[in-house]
Amino acid sequence: MLVSYDATVDALYISFRRRADGDVARTAHLDARRLIDYDADGRPLGAEFLDASAGIDLDGIPEAETVHATLGRIPHGAQPQGSDSA
Numbered sequence: 001m002l003v004s005y006d007a008t009v010d011a012l013y014i015s016f017r018r019r020a021d022g023d024v025a026r027t028a029h030l031d032a033r034r035l036i037d038y039d040a041d042g043r044p045l046g047a048e049f050l051d052a053s054a055g056i057d058l059d060g061i062p063e064a065e066t067v068h069a070t071l072g073r074i075p076h077g078a079q080p081q082g083s084d085s086a
Helices: 064-072
Strands: 002-006 011-015 026-031 034-038 044-050
């Protein structure tokens, strides 16, 4: 998993798979702050969290347990790094 954060818009993006594994075919809006990208076969590619500093709600997020564990390894106050922009 790759985690990237864009502080200018307070958006966190978590890639479940490398984009080479599939291009985004559709984006599902779980609510105003949570979006899931899917490939053409319906596999989740990543999740975007808007207004991320207000907290991350993992309810309904694919691979939520892995996302939780990944976010838990980021030191408090650190900025997640990644090559993908959120």
